[in-house]
Amino acid sequence: MQRLTLLAILLSFTLISPALAEDAPKPAEPSTPTLSPLESEHLANLRQVTSGLPRAGEGYFSPDGKQIIYQAYPVGYPFYQIYLQDLDKNDPRRISTGRGRTTCSYFNPDGKSLLFASAHTNPNLPTIERDARAITGRRRYQWDFDDFMDIYTCDLDGTNLKQLTDAPGYDAEGSYSSDGKQIVFTSTRDGDPDIFIMNADGSNVRQITNVDGYDGGPFFSPDDQWIIFRSDRDEEHMLQIFMISVDGKHEVQLTHNLKEVNWCPYFHPSGKYFVWSGADYSRGPTFAKFQLHVMDLDFKDGKPTAGTVTQITDSPAADVLPVFSPDGSKLMWTSTRGPKGTSQLWIADWKRNNDPPKSP
Numbered sequence: 001m002q003r004l005t006l007l008a009i010l011l012s013f014t015l016i017s018p019a020l021a022e023d024a025p026k027p028a029e030p031s032t033p034t035l036s037p038l039e040s041e042h043l044a045n046l047r048q049v050t051s052g053l054p055r056a057g058e059g060y061f062s063p064d065g066k067q068i069i070y071q072a073y074p075v076g077y078p079f080y081q082i083y084l085q086d087l088d089k090n091d092p093r094r095i096s097t098g099r100g101r102t103t104c105s106y107f108n109p110d111g112k113s114l115l116f117a118s119a120h121t122n123p124n125l126p127t128i129e130r131d132a133r134a135i136t137g138r139r140r141y142q143w144d145f146d147d148f149m150d151i152y153t154c155d156l157d158g159t160n161l162k163q164l165t166d167a168p169g170y171d172a173e174g175s176y177s178s179d180g181k182q183i184v185f186t187s188t189r190d191g192d193p194d195i196f197i198m199n200a201d202g203s204n205v206r207q208i209t210n211v212d213g214y215d216g217g218p219f220f221s222p223d224d225q226w227i228i229f230r231s232d233r234d235e236e237h238m239l240q241i242f243m244i245s246v247d248g249k250h251e252v253q254l255t256h257n258l259k260e261v262n263w264c265p266y267f268h269p270s271g272k273y274f275v276w277s278g279a280d281y282s283r284g285p286t287f288a289k290f291q292l293h294v295m296d297l298d299f300k301d302g303k304p305t306a307g308t309v310t311q312i313t314d315s316p317a318a319d320v321l322p323v324f325s326p327d328g329s330k331l332m333w334t335s336t337r338g339p340k341g342t343s344q345l346w347i348a349d350w351k352r353n354n355d356p357p358k359s360p
Contacts, residue, residue, distance in 0.1 A: 033346070038314045043331065043348035048338060050345040051090055056083070057334035058321045059345045062107050065325045068332070069095070069105040069114055070345060078132035082116045084156060087347075095158040100125055101146050104173045108153070108200075109180040115153045115164070117172030122148035145170045145193075151185060151202075164202035176200070177220045182246075184208075184227055186216040195229055197246065208248040214239075217264055220246075222271040222358040226304065230263040239263040241276060243304050254295065254306045261288070264321045269328045270355030273297055275312070277320040277333075290318045292333060294352075317341070329353045 033046035050056040050072065059070035068087055071080040074094065082096040082105045096102045100120035107114050122128065149170045154161045165171035167189040174185035180200060187196050190207070193214045198205040209215045213233030220227055225246060230239045238258045244251040255262040255278075265276040273296045279288035291314055296307030313319045317337035324331055332347040 035348070036314055038311065042310070042312045042351055044351060046346060046348040048344055049087070049332065049347050050085075050092070053083070053092060055343050056092075056345055057343045058104065059332055059334070060106050060323055061087075061325050061330075061332070063109050063111040063326055065327060065330070067107075068345070069107060069116075071103055071105065071116075074098075078129065078135075082118075084114075093157075095154065095156075096120075097158075097161075099129075101149065103149075104175075106175045109176055109178060113153055113155055113160075115151055115174050115176070115183065117149050117151050117174065119146035119149040121150070122146060145188065147188075151183070164198070165205075167205075173216050173218065175219050177224045178222055179224060182220070182224070184218040184220055186218065195227060195244070197227075206248075208244060208246070209251075215242075219266060221267055222269050228265045228267060228274060230265065234258060237261070238281065241265045250303060252304050254304070261290075266323045268294075268324050268355065269326060269357035271297075271358040272355050273307070275322045275324065275331065277322065289316065290320050291315070292319050292322050292331075318343075324350065326357065327353075328355065328357055 033048060035043055035046050053072040056070055056072035059068045061068055066087055067084060069084050072083050074081050079101045080103060081094050081098060082102050083092040084095050085092045096116060096118055097120045100118055100122055102116055102118045105114055105116035147169055149172045150163055150165045151171050151174045152161055152163050169188035171185060171187045174183050176183055182197055183200055184197050186193050192212060193216055194207060195209040195215050195218050196205055196207050211233045213231055215229055215231045218227050218229040226243050227246060228243050231242050232239050234240060235258045239261050241254045241262050242251060243254060259282040260278050260280050262276060262278040265274050267274045273294050275292060275294045277290045277292055279290040281288045292312040293309055294312060295309045298305045298307045315337050317335055319333055319335045322331055322333035329350055330347055331350045332345060334343050335346045336343050338344055
């Protein structure tokens with residue numbers, strides 16, 4: 001598990017460095033948004049989506065695009081919890097249990113339920129909470145790959161909680177296929193973080209990748225034929241982007257620059273390109289700035305190949321974890337571009353919306 005710990009620390013240096021929940025600023029109105037000339041070529045009508053919570057991020061849209069699900073620090077508690085809110089209102093409602101680390105929420109395509117990962121069953125939770133509360137002042141975000149992290153589903157109000165995974169090790173980073181029949185996720189159940197697929201009810205678990213190194217953050221393509229993910233198999237910590245067919249037989253590497261960290265890829269609903277966050281680490285993490293990019297995909301002989309790359313943001317803040325709305329007209333991402341420098345969710349109109357969503 002040492003690889004995972006070091007990877008989390010590396011990413012934390014440039015992601016976010018807000019105060020702990022106990023030291024967080026009081027709720028405030030969203031900041032006034034601005035776009036640079038480069039950003040204005042691709043985005044319009046930028047606005048901050050979350051405010052009032054000490055730290056929020058990794059948001060995903062409901063199937064109808066009217067709600068979002070995301071993780072955020074509650075005031076007075078040191079670990080992320082899962083929140084649901086209407087996109088046009090600042091009305092976060094906690095969905096998770098309120099205890100333990102949580103991460104990686106996602107809507108079921110039927111719009112009636114959702115999934116997320118939680119470690120609220122960790123038997124050492126009281127000690128973990130006590131130690132986290134004992135830290136004072138400001139600290140950099142560090143993700144812990146909790147061995148008691150499992151994937152759960154629940155209704156939109158947090159009721160009807162069902163546990164889908166129970167294998168020893170970390171099970172998280174899950175998302176649904178477009179038809180809602182399958183879930184792709186990351187697991188350390190074989191001793192190394194790899195990509196797995198299971199049926200939506202947790203049955204029929206099968207392993208898709210089995211290479212030394214971290215494979216994580218997987219999402220299905222809109223036609224459910226491919227999975228896009230990040231991996232540091234080429235060099236520890238230096239994440240690159242890959243795609244693999246759902247049967248695990250065909251794999252393609254899409255980024256190859258080991259001086260850069262490339263992660264959090266997410267498909268446009270047309271399936272013709274994807275967005276991700278990348279940073280140049282050639283001068284070390286202190287100078288690395290995560291910015292958003294899109295890459296066109298060319299399909300030759302049924303296999304994807306890397307196409308044109310376009311930079312989307314150039315803010316001095318960190319821009320990470322981008323996602324498109326179901327109709328492809330909006331881009332939402334996690335950014336520290338607000339005046340407080342804490343991570344919050346931001347959204348903008350996506351100007352390149354000439355490709356209709358692809359039917360599964």
